Amino acid sequence: DSKLPMALRSNLLDLFGQIEREFENLYLENIELRREIESLNERLAGEGQTVDGGDLTKGALKTKASHSTSQLSQKLKTTYKASTSKIVSSFKATTSRAVCQLVKEYVGHRDGIWDLSVTRTQPLVLGTASADHCAMLWSIETGKCLLKYAGHAGSVNSIKFHPTEQMALTASGDQTAHIWRYMVQLPLPQPPADISASLDDDVDFSDKDEADGEADGPNECPTVRVATTTLKSHQGVVIAADWLVGGKQVVTASWDRAANLYDVETSELVHTLTGHDQELTHCCTHPTQRLVVTSSRDTTFRLWDFRDPSIHSVNVFQGHTDTVTSAVFTVGDNVVSGSDDRTVKVWDLKNMRSPIATIRTDSAGHRRMVCCSAWNEENQACNLFTCGFDRQAIGWNINIPALLQEK
Structure with missing residues (x-):
């Protein structure tokens, strides 16, 4: 019953889908963080049960609770630091000098x-x-x-x-x-x-x-x-x-x-x-060779080789967990793929088994x-x-x- 043009409806549905996936990722991260907190709390509670009952005076309990809170905070900080260390190290060489x-x-x-x-x-x-x-x-x-x-x-x-x-x-x-x-x-x-x-x-958009x-x-x-x-x-x-x-x-x-x-x-x-199972999202050609890379909502990207006129080979790469929004060639022999799973992966054309x-x-x-x-x-x-x-x-x-x- 919608009066919107089909192309506009498709664009809107695509945008809403991207927003929904972002919220879903945040929701899953939140659940995972809650599980981590609960696990740490259970571990700390288990440590508290081993303390002799006679020593658990009000002051001792306060000290133990303070120590537990501090330990939990330190655990969360360590976990967060570990999860972000890779991206931080990736930009460590350029962030301070880039303008x-x-x-x-x-x-x-x-x-x-x-x-x-x-x-x-x-x-x-x-x-x-x-x-x-x-x-x-x-x-x-x-x-x-x-x-x-x-x-x-x-x-x-x-x-x-x-x-x-x-x-x-x-x-x-x-x-x-x-x-x-x-x-x-x-x-x-x-x-x-x-x-x-x-x-x-208020600008006039008339044809x-x-x-x-x-x-x-x-x-x-x-x-x-x-x-x-x-x-x-x-x-x-x-x-x-x-x-x-x-x-x-x-x-x-x-x-x-x-x-x-x-x-x-x-x-x-x-x-x-x-060969792709769902809609394509992007295509890119190599700057100096007859190579094409296509990406798709099926979570894969494919490398098509047209260098030999008699053979047109294709390789499928499954390195992402969500829509591959783009895959492009670099000046060197690399492919860079980006995905709605919020990762960017770099691949070597000489060895595409893993990023x-x-x-x-x-x-x-x-x-x-x-x-x-x-x-x-x-x-x-x-x-x-x-x-x-x-x-x-x-x-x-x-x-x-x-x-x-x-x-």
């Missing part, structure tokens, strides 16, 4: 931002994908919108740039992926403007029907509405897409539980990658849920970008002298 500074805010989307990416070629621009059905390109230095892509009929869930050409790949809730060309001219740096009006809840390439208004950026190539073989939301090395093929991941490999020039479907590192973490940052982050080593002044459901992307400067010196 994080907010540099720029990119405001203009009318709904939450799902994904962001930085171009691999000059000029360097930031791309964002939003639930407002649009993708936007931004000047990293000025924060100004350079171009808007409005060709999708649903939420834009991801954006990735071609390795050598000025082309972007976007995935959408309209069950398609689009490839579209862009041409941008970077503006001269301007003094920071007042962005408070951009987040005003506009301007022609392709024309500005939507006096304060809007030019808009492109037609894709160069449309990829449509999925039967569900396309949640992510990425270019394979060389840029001649792309891979898409969908809620229909499959990933598709397409030829860019012909738009033809080359392979359908099946080489596990970090337990809790998210923080924007005023609302943070959806994505991207690292950019080409721009030292603004080298980390984050986006979330507060409708904005943020550029940060992360300065870690120790790591920079090692490079």
Whole structure:
């Protein structure tokens, strides 16, 4: 009986599911902590029973109770310290020397931002994908919108740039992926403007029907509405897409539980990658090899190998206990996977039997849920970008002298 569009209902159900899992994890942790306290209390009570009755004067009881409370407190402190020592040691080498500074805010989307990416070629621009059905390109230095892509009929869930050409790949809730060309001219740096009006809840969200390439208004950026190539073989939301090395093929991941490999020039479907038991959440390609990694709500991620044209092998990895929200390749031979079980695991491609590192973490940052982050080593002044459901992307400067010196 709901009058909400199906895509919006799906997004809401997904968000509510994430919130429910967070509360469930907190509830289970609380139960485990209570059990630990009860166990310690029972142990201490047992020790108290061994004391001779004649010695249990009022003063002795008070001393024993004080000692028991102190011992319980120390036990809890030791337990907490042990449970957090791994993550503390992981960041011990950089925390004291790292300096994080907010540099720029990119405001203009009318709904939450799902994904962001930085171009691999000059000029360097930031791309964002939003639930407002649009993708936007931004000047990293000025924060100004350079171009808007409005060709999708649903939420834009991801954006990735071609390795050598000025082309972007976007995935959408309209069950398609689009490839579209862009041409941008970077503006001269301007003094920071007042962005408070951009987040005003009373802003007019009415649709506009301007022609392709024309500005939507006096304060809007030019808009492109037609894709160069449309990829449509999925039967569900396309949640992510990425270019394979060389840029001649792309891979898409969908809620229909499959990933598709397409030829860019012909738009033809080359392979359908099946095997996941539940909806896919992400896909990523290796920067220098024909490798693809897909992640899923089935708690696994899969590594697909296309290096040998005659053999397309796949390996399944079950290192998490909840939805694997993303799995990505690093510059080295590693895969980093993140999960709703609130762990991040690092894997070595040469030996994927077990993770080489596990970090337990809790998210923080924007005023609302943070959806994505991207690292950019080409721009030292603004080298980390984050986006979330507060409708904005943020550029940060992360300065870690120790790591920079090692490079």
